Amino acid sequence: MTSFHEFSDRVMRSITDLATLSRSRELWLSIAFLIAILAAWEWLPATFGIPAFILPPISDIAHEFVRLYARENLWLHTGVTFAETIVGFIFGSLLGMITGYVLGRSRTAEIILSPYILMLQIAPKVAFAPLFIIWFGYNAFPKILVAILIVFFPIAINVLKAMHAVDPALVNLARTFSATRAQIFWKIEFPASMPALFAGLRIGSTLAVIGIVVGEFIGGNRGLGYLLIVGEGQGRTSMVFVSIVLLTLIGLIAYLCVLGLERYVLHYMPERSHANI
Amino acid sequence: MDDATRLEFRHVDKLFPARNRRITPVVAVRDVSLKVARGEVVSLIGPSGCGKSTLLNLAAGLDRPNAGMVLVDNKPVTGPNFHVAFMLQNDLLLPWRTILENVNFGQEIQHTKRDVRTRRSNELLARYHLAEFAHHYPHQLSGGMRQRAALARTIVMDPDVLLLDEPFSALDAQTKMILQNDLARVLAEERKTALFITHDISEGIALSDRVLVMSRRPGTIIREIIVDMPDRDHPFRRRSNPRMNAYVVEILNLLGLTHGDGKDMPEVPLEEIGGAQ
Structure with a gap:
């Protein structure tokens, strides 16, 4: 993950840089690159005889977006x-x-629990999804549970x-000031753990x-995952693409929110030394 | 013990258990007895690994002796105590706190009222020429400034006994001399009692009333040298005192560092260490 986060950090910075230097050559090159890719996507498949149900051109995907928006409650699923x-x-x-x-905080708790946590970490979390549906039914609950399981480990x-x-x-410094265990946690350990x-x-x-x-x-x-499966079942490849684009946007928004919060909380860190563990 | 004694070690032994049970524990210090009187500054000089820092941790109450006693103001040290403060080579400033908040740290743990602690901290920062950096973060300051901030954080608690573990060893020579002068002035003005650990012989002589020379591990005190020079509050002047050099040579001899005089270095035979447990 390290390199990915370093990379995304760099992308973020270059986006900011580009925004400030909006007339810079790099901005135009970046936009030109995007246009080139979209143009290639629009016309190359047809040129090489690739059918639209394999790789629909961009214009098809845009039309599908409008159709889903108008007739299939796209915003509800996205929301x-x-x-x-x-x-x-x-x-x-x-x-x-x-x-x-x-x-x-507790060495004992770590020794007792860590083997099971390790097992849970190794188990493929998405495999729990059918189980949760059996337990909780066809509602939002099993989906959220799977997400909780997946999110849990890297953070823990x-x-x-x-x-x-x-x-x-x-910790010794705090102890020489006669800090209590709780003070050591809130004033030393907790803030020290922020970058990680x-x-x-x-x-x-x-x-x-x-x-x-x-x-x-x-x-x-309901949901974009459902739309994606429907699109696949109906052979509507552009519907699948619309879902993928929106899912990416959701992930991106969540990521940028965390990044913004991180910038705010870790404002004391020297520039460019934000943790990339 | 007389009333003037602030800090006392009585026949203190400290062992560190070896990882492997069949290996005998490492004896860090052995039969150390010393007294530091009220307002006195005493330096401990010895080869690296001779247990100097162990003595300091014992005095700070961060560790317990295996035999003997450590007393502050005639009371045995049973744990960390805010009358005893220490300062290390590493300034240990918390990176997420501004300089002012760092100086406030100990007072915060002691639940000093916010306006009182901020007033006191600001006073000290002004005296240590850090007023304009009160709202800077540690990484924005030079090593010398950071160490001055650490000194302010220590002094603001108004400790009775100061334990200083090579506080200047990470600084460049010039900054070091300036800070030595600052520290000597503060210690004299506030009539602080201090135990100063250093491996810099001239630093020990320039700053102290007495120098205790320690042997190699297991560390024990092999000589007490009374520094009979004026200007304990002014190390610059002491350094230019013609008697300075004689003291340096005497200690070099004791440490076996001068050519041909290595035989003066007492070595404790290993059997004796084994017999000590």
Whole structure:
């Protein structure tokens, strides 16, 4: 994930740079690149005789977007997936944080629980989706649960690692001022874990949408995952593409929200040293 | 013990258990007895790994001796105590706090009222020429400024005993001399009692009333040198005192660092260490 996040950081920075230097050559080159790709997508498949049901041209996808918007309640499906993603991400993050901090504080809890947490981490989380549907039925609940499971681990593990990595000299410093255990946590360990927590949140924000989509594949009649499966069943490839684009946007929005919050919380960090664990 | 004694070590032994049970524990310090009187500055000089920092942790109450006693103001040290403050080579400023908030740290733990602690901290920052950096973050300051901020954070708690563990060893030579002068002035003005650990021989002599020379591990005190020079509050002047050099040579000899005088270095035979447990 490291390189991915470094890369996305760089992209973010270059977007900001581009926004400030809107007349720069790079901006025009970037736009030109996008136009070139879209143009190639529009005309090349036809030139090479690739049928539209394999790779629909951009114009077909745009038409499909309009059709879905007008006739298939596209915003409802997008809104449902978006809301489930956010709820799953928030609860998964909270659960991951609590687990990370509790295990980080208590050596005993870590020793007792870590083998099972490791097993859960290794188990493919999306495989739990059918199980949750059996338990909770065709509603939002199983989807959110899968997202929670997926989001949970990177955050719990990052927080736990950060708790282990807290400089013992800082803890001793607080102890010489007669700090209580709670003060050591809130004034040293918790703030010291922030960079790692945000690294975990960034990963989690891009994963949450996966859990939701897999849940929607399997059950229910709402959400972009459902639209995607319908599109596949009807052979409407452009419908599949519309769903993919919107799912990407949802993930991107969640990621940018975390990034914005990180910039705000970690404002004390030297520029360009934001953690990329 | 007389009333003038602030800090006392009585026949202190400290062992560190080895990882492997069949190997005997490492004896860090052995039979250390020393007294530091009210307002006195005493330096501990010795080869690296001789247990100097162990003594400091014992005095701070961060660790317990295996034998003997450590007393502050005639009371055995049973745990960390805010009358005893320490300052390390690493400034240990919290990166997420501004300089002012860092100086406030100890007072915050002690639940000092916000306006009181901010007033006190600002006073000290002004005295240490850091007023204009009160709202800067540690990474924006130079090493010397950071160490001055750490000194302010220590002094603001008005501790009775100051434990200083090579606080200037990470600084460049010039900054180091300036900070030594600042520290000497503060210690004299506030009549602080201090135990100063250093491996810089001239620093120890320039700043202290007495220098205690320690042997290699297991560390024990092999010589007490009374620094009979004026200007303890002014290390610059002391350094230019013609007697300075004689003290340096005497300690170099004791540490076996001068050519041909290595035989002066007492070595404790290993059997004796084994017999100590």
